[in-house]
Amino acid sequence: MAGFARGLQRLGYELFATGxxxxxxxxxxxxxxxxxxxxxFPEMMDGRVKTLHPGVHAGILARRDRPEHISALAExxxxxxDLVCCNLYPFVETVLRDGVTFEQAVEQIDIGGPAMIRAAxxxxxxxxxxxxxxRYSDVLGALNEGTLDEAGRKRLAAEAYAHTSAYDAxxxxxxxxEGGNGFPPEISIAGLLAQPLKYGENEHQxxxxxxxxxDPGGLGGAEQVQGAAPGFNNIQDASAxxxxxxxxxxxxxxxxxxxxxxxxxxxxxLVTAYLKxxxxxxxxxxxxxxxxxxxxxxxxxxxIVQIVTHVVIAPEVMAEAKDVLARRKNxxxxxxxxxxxxxxxxxxxxxxxxxxxxxxxRARFDRASCQTVTRRAPTEDEWTQLGLAWxxxxxxxxxxxxxxxxxxxxGVGAGQMSRVEAVQLAVNRxxxxxxxxxxxxxxxxxxxxxxxxxxxxxxxxxxxPGGSMKDADVVAAADAAGIAMVATGRRHFRH
Numbered sequence: 001m002a003g004f005a006r007g008l009q010r011l012g013y014e015l016f017a018t019g020x021x022x023x024x025x026x027x028x029x030x031x032x033x034x035x036x037x038x039x040x041f042p043e044m045m046d047g048r049v050k051t052l053h054p055g056v057h058a059g060i061l062a063r064r065d066r067p068e069h070i071s072a073l074a075e076x077x078x079x080x081x082d083l084v085c086c087n088l089y090p091f092v093e094t095v096l097r098d099g100v101t102f103e104q105a106v107e108q109i110d111i112g113g114p115a116m117i118r119a120a121x122x123x124x125x126x127x128x129x130x131x132x133x134x135r136y137s138d139v140l141g142a143l144n145e146g147t148l149d150e151a152g153r154k155r156l157a158a159e160a161y162a163h164t165s166a167y168d169a170x171x172x173x174x175x176x177x178e179g180g181n182g183f184p185p186e187i188s189i190a191g192l193l194a195q196p197l198k199y200g201e202n203e204h205q206x207x208x209x210x211x212x213x214x215d216p217g218g219l220g221g222a223e224q225v226q227g228a229a230p231g232f233n234n235i236q237d238a239s240a241x242x243x244x245x246x247x248x249x250x251x252x253x254x255x256x257x258x259x260x261x262x263x264x265x266x267x268x269x270l271v272t273a274y275l276k277x278x279x280x281x282x283x284x285x286x287x288x289x290x291x292x293x294x295x296x297x298x299x300x301x302x303x304i305v306q307i308v309t310h311v312v313i314a315p316e317v318m319a320e321a322k323d324v325l326a327r328r329k330n331x332x333x334x335x336x337x338x339x340x341x342x343x344x345x346x347x348x349x350x351x352x353x354x355x356x357x358x359x360x361x362r363a364r365f366d367r368a369s370c371q372t373v374t375r376r377a378p379t380e381d382e383w384t385q386l387g388l389a390w391x392x393x394x395x396x397x398x399x400x401x402x403x404x405x406x407x408x409x410x411g412v413g414a415g416q417m418s419r420v421e422a423v424q425l426a427v428n429r430x431x432x433x434x435x436x437x438x439x440x441x442x443x444x445x446x447x448x449x450x451x452x453x454x455x456x457x458x459x460x461x462x463x464x465p466g467g468s469m470k471d472a473d474v475v476a477a478a479d480a481a482g483i484a485m486v487a488t489g490r491r492h493f494r495h
Contacts, residue, residue, distance in 0.1 A: 002028035004085065004136035011143055013083065018050050019043065038079060051112035060084060060119040064126045083128040084120035085136075088113045088163075092170045092213050096342055109171055114164040124157035125150060131163045166190035170213065173343035183357060189344050194220065200232045207232045218242075218339030225317045226325060227332035234289070234332060238313045241291030242336055244395040246315075247364070248293060248388075253277045253300070255288040260415065262288060264392055265408035271299040276408040278303075281429055289313070296321045305331075363490060365390045370486040373466065373475050378484040382438055382461040386486065389440035390463050394492030398442055401426040401450075403459065405437040419443070420450040427457035434458045442492040444468040448477035455481040465491040 005015055005025050015032040017025055025032040036042050039055035051057075059081035062069040073080060089110035094100055120129035128148065130139055135156070142148035169188035176184060191210030200207035209232075211220030219239045224230070230238070241256040248266050253274040255263035262284035265276035270292055278285050289311040290304055296314040301321035304312060305328050312325065313334040325333050339345075349356045365387040372378070378386060389404035396402060396414045401422040403411035411430030413422035419441065427434045435458030444467045445451050451462060451474055466487030468474060478485040 001025070001085075001087070001133070001136075002030065004130075004133075004140065005030055005032070007136075007140040008083065008143075011140075019047055038081075048111070051116055054078065056081070056116065057119055060116060060127055061123050062126075063123065081120075081127065083130070084116050085130045086113045086117050087131070087133070088117075088167055091167065091174075092343070093215075095170075095174050096213070096215055096340070105174060110167070114167060117160045117164050121157035121160040124153040128153060129156050129160045131160050135159075166192075170343055177343065187357065189346075189348060195229060197232050197235075198229070205232075209235055212344045213340075213342070216340055216342075216344075217337045219334075219336060220339075222313070222334040222336035225322065225333040225335055226329065227311075228330055230311065230332050230334070234311050237289040238291070238311050238334060238336075240395065241289045241311075242293075242313050244392070245291045245293040246338065247391050247395070252293045254291045255280075255285045256291065257284050257288045260396055261392065261409060261412060263409065264412075266388060267407055270294050270297060271303055273407075274300050274303050276406075278307075280409045280412070298324055301325050361394055361492060361494070363394075363492075366488075369490075370463070370488050371466075372484065373471075373487050374478045374483065374485045376479075376482060376484045378438075378461045378486060382484060385438040386440065386461055386463040389438050390488065390492075393440040393442045394494060396442065396494065398493045398495060400442040400492075400494065401454075402440045403427065403430045403434060403437040403454075404440065405433060410434070410437055419445060420447075420453060423450040423453045427454060427459075430457070436460055438462065440464070442494070444471070444491070445474045446470060448474050451477050451485075452481075455483060459483065461485065463488060465489060467491075 002025060009015060009030060015025065015030060016035050016038055017032050018035045022032050022034055035051055035056065038059065039053035041053060043050040055078055058073060059079050062073055062080060089108045091108045094108040095105045117129055117131055120127040128139065130136065139148065142152060165188065169190035172188065191212060192214065194209045194211045197207040197209055199205055215221055219235055237256050237259055240259040241254050244254045244261060244264065245252040250266040251268065251270045251273050252266045253270060254261050255277050263277035263280035265273045267273040267276060285307060287308050287310055290309050292300065292314045295316035295318050297318050298320040301324040305324060309331055311332045311334065313336055315335065315337060317333060317335045325331060346357045347360050367383060367387065385404045388407065389402050392409055393400050393402045396412060399416045399419045399422040401413040402409055403426050410433040411426035413425035416422040416425065430437060437459055438461040439454045439459045441464040444465050446468050447470055454462065461484040462478065463486050466489060475485065
């Protein structure tokens with residue numbers, strides 16, 4: 001700020017500031033006057049009122065091409081203001097700190113700053129508005145060279161309105177959270193540009209990645225340990241992978257391709273979990289995304305680098321693993337803390353002409369709420385595998401089928417139009433490993449055929465929501481095969 005102000009002063013600008021900003025500039029040896037010299041009023045109400053005055057806003061909003069505007073300024077002894085530089089109160093940084101009270105949060109809602117920014121942006125033809133420190137150098141250079149034309153001023157104005165809009169969106173999200181009023185009549189979601197992307201899902205699509213606030217956790221707050229800049233698909237797949245493994249309490253590893261797991265396992269330690277996940281589908285694992293739910297250690301890293309892997313994501317990457325991962329220098333390695341979910345804790349999907357907003361599917365396996373619908377109840381081991389499979393299936397695109405055995409997925413059928421085809425894919429991938437496995441279905445079996453296909457492959461227990469008009473036929477088929485089946489009463493569609 002002081003460097004920018006010094007540059008403006010060299011260009012002949014007079015400087016006016018309030019409170020702390022004025023003190024900082026004075027401490028830097030700059031000649032700066034209080035805003036009260038423009039308004040004729042001191043700062044009031046603990047600083048709540050200091051720039052909300054015609055002495056400021058008339059000077060900003062006066063059109064230079066309207067003689068009556070200039071005359072009005074002169075009549076009331078007011079000055080023209082040619083540049084507004086404003087950094088808003090750190091509202092979002094404040095509310096993200098632990099222990100902040102509601103009163104403290106409210107006092108960090110800036111009123112005068114957004115008002116000045118919006119006024120200057122409206123009159124951008126005559127007034128330069130700067131809201132981001134990373135613009136200081138460019139603006140000074142353009143002013144010095146006389147090249148800050150109307151197009152440049154318009155770009156700054158657009159950035160200013162986006163800035164105040166995002167600021168208001170954070171405030172609204174905080175107040176919604178405090179009030180718990182669900183989905184409002186209007187909703188804005190603020191994003192900060194994390195990085196431009198080389199392209200989107202395909203090379204002809206432009207793309208960028210935005211994070212939800214300065215410290216959102218998840219992919220938005222991930223630290224890149226090594227590798228090239230991640231692409232659009234890398235980010236989506238990494239997000240799907242880390243969400244999946246973080247749903248498990250025991251050490252877990254997943255290998256994801258196109259947002260679906262092709263490998264998943266839990267074990268007593270991370271390296272064993274990874275090796276078991278890899279065995280699920282060795283072919284599809286090539287070029288996949290690996291996620292683990294524990295700090296990534298050297299032993300696991302040694303196994304990951306054995307094949308081509310595009311992205312590795314973990315809550316933390318231990319120092320002992322970094323030199324191992326560096327053997328594949330192009331592999332992207334990310335360390336991502338759990339998402340904070342403080343302000344924008346929604347699952348948002350865009351459609352043409354709008355977007356959909358829903359709560360995240362955070363429902364976990366709850367054995368107590370499950371109902372055994374067959375004559376045979378699951379064994380204790382089957383219950384364990386059913387819980388693991390049910391946790392997995394909500395992360396697989398519908399129609400979804402997952403076969404689990406000995407703590408690992410052995411077959412996954414994802415994204416099929418027919419549920420029986422999803423079963424076919426899962427049992428084909430599992431092969432002989434289907435024998436003795438359990439099967440999870442993200443929604444009910446509309447007919448017995450999908451269940452019967454699993455039974456023929458050797459499935460011994462099934463978990464599914466129930467609720468089909470043909471439930472009685474499905475249960476009868478399970479009883480005829482002597483397998484156990486439980487109904488959760490809750491589906492896990494994922495589109």
